[in-house]
Amino acid sequence: MKQETSKNLTECPRIEIAAYIDGELSPREEFDLEIHFAGCPTCAAELNDQKKLLCALDFALENEKEIELPENFTRIVVANAESNVQGLRCPRERNRALMVCAALFLLVFLGLGAETSKTFAAFGAVTDQLLAVGSFFVHLIHDITIAGAVIFRSFCLQFVFKSAVSAILLGICFIVSFLIFSRLMSRRSRF
Ligand SMILES: [Zn+2]
Incomplete structure (x- = not known):
């Protein structure tokens, strides 16, 4: 002990x-x-x-x-919180929120890992198809233009240089179409 x-x-x-x-x-x-x-x-x-x-x-x-909170303490806190939320109603704040959302979406998109490549592949396939359709239309318009030019040239060769009357007619046609075109253009620019 x-x-x-x-x-x-x-x-x-x-x-x-x-x-x-x-x-x-x-x-x-x-x-x-x-x-x-x-x-x-x-x-x-x-x-x-x-x-x-x-x-x-x-x-x-x-x-x-014993230190008492001011009587309107709760009201002040609520008012502050409300004004902070009201900021979100401004367009600039909304744009910022959209930017943040877009960035988050991108992060999630990139974070998907293995799934991302599949998604990109699908996206690429859709883009390819759209490009194919677009190029088809471009080719179509190109072909139509060339066909029109060929027809117009043969028309010119057949008539314009063979008869003075046809030349005058063609000139009138050209002037009329030019007038219509300029009027259309001025009307469009007015709108
Ligand atoms: Zn001791």
């Missing part, structure tokens, strides 16, 4: 004092510590100091509670 007391005296359970005050120790540990306090003035003093500190803290916190 004497040996145990001397051992306890040399190894003071400083950390356990806080646990003792908080009531976190088992009854057996509490009992041991209380015995130690009885035989160790240093730890008894430490226990008193910690208790005093806790009392001071409790007092300070109780005083803190």
Whole structure:
């Protein structure tokens, strides 16, 4: 017993004092510590100091509670939150939100990993088809233009340079079509 007391005296359970005050120790540990306090003035003093500190803290916190919030505190908080949300109604904020959404969508799209390549392949196939249709129409228009030019040239060769009357007729046709064209253009530019 004497040996145990001397051992306890040399190894003071400083950390356990806080646990003792908080009531976190088992009854057996509490009992041991209380015995130690009885035989160790240093730890008894430490226990008193910690208790005093806790009392001071409790007092300070109780005083803190007496600081009342302003009466319109809730209203101010709600108003601030509402004004923050109202910002989203501005077009600029909406654009920014759209940009963020687009960036997120891109991230998700890229994050899909294996699925992305499939999606890109499908997208590429659709693009190819659209390009094929587009090039078909371009070729069609090109062919029609060439056919028209060929017909027009043969028409010119047959008539224009063979008879002066046809040349005059063709000139009138050209002037009329030019007038119609310019009128159409001016009408379109007016709209
Ligand atoms: Zn001690």
